[in-house]
Each structure stands twice: as structure tokens, then as C-alpha cells.
Amino acid sequence: MTDLLALIVAKYNYWLYVILMMIGLYAMIAKNNLIKKLVGMNIFQTAIILFYISIGYKKNATLPIIENVHGTGGGHIYAIDYINPLPHVLMLTAIVVSVATFGVAMALAVRVYQRYKTLEEDELRMRLSEK
Amino acid sequence: MYWPIDLIVLTFVIFCAIAAIVVKDLLATAILFGAYSFMMCLLWAVMGAVDVAFTEASVGAGVSTVFFVAAIFRTSRRTKD
Numbered sequence: 001m002t003d004l005l006a007l008i009v010a011k012y013n014y015w016l017y018v019i020l021m022m023i024g025l026y027a028m029i030a031k032n033n034l035i036k037k038l039v040g041m042n043i044f045q046t047a048i049i050l051f052y053i054s055i056g057y058k059k060n061a062t063l064p065i066i067e068n069v070h071g072t073g074g075g076h077i078y079a080i081d082y083i084n085p086l087p088h089v090l091m092l093t094a095i096v097v098s099v100a101t102f103g104v105a106m107a108l109a110v111r112v113y114q115r116y117k118t119l120e121e122d123e124l125r126m127r128l129s130e131k
Numbered sequence: 132m133y134w135p136i137d138l139i140v141l142t143f144v145i146f147c148a149i150a151a152i153v154v155k156d157l158l159a160t161a162i163l164f165g166a167y168s169f170m171m172c173l174l175w176a177v178m179g180a181v182d183v184a185f186t187e188a189s190v191g192a193g194v195s196t197v198f199f200v201a202a203i204f205r206t207s208r209r210t211k212d
Contacts, residue, residue, distance in 0.1 A: 016142075020148060021143065023148050023149060035199075042164070046167075046191075050171070062178075078141075083178075083179045091183055092182060092183055092186055095186055095187055102198065113205070113206040127137065
């Protein structure tokens with residue numbers, strides 16, 4: 001039991017990411033307003049990005065910038081001294097994609113509002129079934 | 132990564148996320164969502180991902196909050212849930 005508890009406490013950040021992801025999933029499924037659903041989608045995306053950044057982290061390592069590359073040389077470069085930059089680069093792309101998705105979704109929400117004068121999902125469904 | 136900072140900022144992130152989806156006014160959601168993005172940027176700076184951190188600060192907390200506020204002014208602030 002104490003082993004399990006120690007495991008849960010040691011990996012606290014993963015549990016909190018799971019909580020964040022489930023908040024996003026709940027907002028996407030259960031909320032009635034379209035804008036709230038978009039916020040839920042973005043929370044879900046940032047939870048996943050957070051998970052990926054956190055698996056690139058190392059203890060006692062520094063930022064992945066090599067000093068004196070063209071300088072004196074001689075010193076060896078060890079990968080264990082630097083944080084893994086591969087997840088950073090991948091997630092940089094994911095952030096840009098998520099903002100583009102957010103912008104397009106907002107534009108669609110504005111069009112939906114101009115046509116139906118509402119953003120609530122149940123009212124939209126009612127308007128659609130009237131026709 | 133100094134773990135108390137990480138834990139405190141992560142708690143703020145979760146608090147902002149919950150507040151952003153339960154609040155009844157969409158403009159308040161926009162501002163809370165900007166605060167959420169900025170806390171996320173702090174978290175990435177703590178984890179050593181500085182490039183991701185300043186992209187998030189400019190693009191996530193800046194541009195998407197502007198998009199959000201512009202969209203709300205073109206639609207309505209009211210929401211039922």
C-alpha cells in the first residue's frame with residue numbers, strides 16, 4: 001500500500017495531466033455552448049502537449065544549447081547533460097496547429113451565429129428540425 | 132525543475148481550466164483562458180522548454196485571446212451553462 005502511495009506521489013504530474021485532460025473531455029461532451037466546447041478542445045490539446053514536454057525532462061540537465069561549438073573544442077558533449085529537445089520541437093508545431101484550429105473554429109462559430117442567432121447546441125438543433 | 136513551483140503552477144492551471152468551463156459569461160471564459168495559457172507557459176519555462184514557452188506566451192496567451200474576444204464581440208456573451 002505504501003509502495004503504491006509512493007508511486008502515485010512520485011508521478012504526481014502525470015495524474016494532474018490526466019485530470020486536466022478529463023476536464024477538457026468533459027467540456028467537449030457535456031457543455032451546451034459551442035465556444036465552451038472549443039475551450040474544452042484546447043484544454044485537451046494542451047494537456048497532451050504538457051505530457052509530451054514532461055517526458056523530455058531530465059534531472060540535473062540544462063537547456064539544449066551547446067556552448068563553444070566553434071571555439072576551443074576538446075570537451076566532450078554528453079547527451080545526459082541536456083534536456084531532450086525532440087519533444088519540444090514536435091510540440092512547437094502542435095501549438096501552432098492548435099491555434100490555427102482554434103481560429104478556424106471561431107470563424108465557423110461566428111458564421112453559425114450570423115445564420116441562426118444562437119450558439120447553444122439545443123437551440124440550434126431545434127432551429128434545424130423546424131425546417 | 133524545482134518541484135514546489137511545478138506543483139503550485141499546475142494547481143493554478145487546473146483551477147483556471149475548471150473556472151473557464153463553469154463560468155456563465157463568455158468574456159470571463161476568454162480572460163480565464165488567457166490566464167490558463169499564461170500559467171501553461173510558466174510551466175514550460177520551469178520544465179526547461181523555453182522555445183515552447185515563448186511560443187505559447189505570444190501565440191497561445193496573446194493571439195488566441197484576441198481571436199476569442201473578437202469572436203465574442205461578434206456573437207453573444209450569454210451562455211446557459
